[in-house]
Amino acid sequence: MKAILIGFMGSGKTTIGKLLAHQLALPHIDLDDQIIAAAGCPITNIFEQHGEDYFRQLEHQLLLETLTRDGVLSTGGGTPAQATNLQVLQETATPVILLEAAADTILERVHNNHDRPLVNSLTKTDLVSLKDARRSxxxxxxxxxxxxxGLSPQTIVKRILSFLKQK
Known part of the structure; x- marks a missing residue:
């Protein structure tokens, strides 16, 4: 893996991951897409039918498998919030890049997105609380x-590429 993108939902992980992978001529791997493929149903259905514990176990298993591949990985917003995943991300030699965005920006980006099980039930206060809880x-x-x-995706990718060249 060349780079791992983490951050709260709506921070731009998938958008930036695709652009970065293209610039590096590597595949982009979205952990949420891997989970959907493995489970055979959307994430909202996984939560409804099997619960969050099952989802997190599958997420951890697929994170470990994905790190052995070449490419740019975009994780789910809650991936680092799980202790087992956090340990993996802390110990990996692959650069971990955190994309952050203000609560208003996140709400604007994810409003009415039915593929995100948490977003439609969160008020701005709830979102800020969850975001703050995951910050550490x-x-x-x-x-x-x-x-x-306020940054364009291209500017963000340039910053990441500059960082990766230093590694």
């Missing part, structure tokens, strides 16, 4: 932190 996990494993508000 994100920061603990991040090698680079980029505040994405």
């Amino acid at each position: 996990q994100y920061h603990t494993c991040a090698d680079l932190i980029i505040q994405t508000d």
